[in-house]
Amino acid sequence: MSDKDRPSTWKPYRDGLCEGCNAGCCTMPVEVRASDLVRLGLIGEDELRASPKKVFNKLAKQGILKSYRAATGLFMLVQKSNDDCIFLGANRLCTVYDKRPDVCREFPKIGPRPGYCPVNRKS
Numbered sequence: 001m002s003d004k005d006r007p008s009t010w011k012p013y014r015d016g017l018c019e020g021c022n023a024g025c026c027t028m029p030v031e032v033r034a035s036d037l038v039r040l041g042l043i044g045e046d047e048l049r050a051s052p053k054k055v056f057n058k059l060a061k062q063g064i065l066k067s068y069r070a071a072t073g074l075f076m077l078v079q080k081s082n083d084d085c086i087f088l089g090a091n092r093l094c095t096v097y098d099k100r101p102d103v104c105r106e107f108p109k110i111g112p113r114p115g116y117c118p119v120n121r122k123s
Helices: 034-039 052-061 102-106
Strands: 067-069 076-079
Touching: 034 052, 034 102, 052 067, 067 102
Parallel strands: none
Antiparallel strands: 067 076
């Protein structure tokens, strides 16, 4: 089994690898851009042009964002107490799949170890 915190244990990604996985990638911290927040319906286009700090403060109060780094323009989503993404459902499927952030759409092409996955098979 792979350890999400140790990319050296990850498996090379191949088609079908996600089938039967227990959403290992959905337990890693997720950094998003303001455009992802718009796609998710969390802020409007007009707020996109506003102060990112105000956007952060608003969504942090709602329990959606954990941090904002001005140097990169990236926001960090809050994780559940078990490290799951806030958008991961009890069935281990993404509840916002059609609107998911770009980083999720592009994984594992991008990430800590491009081309590899922290696959976590169900027992």
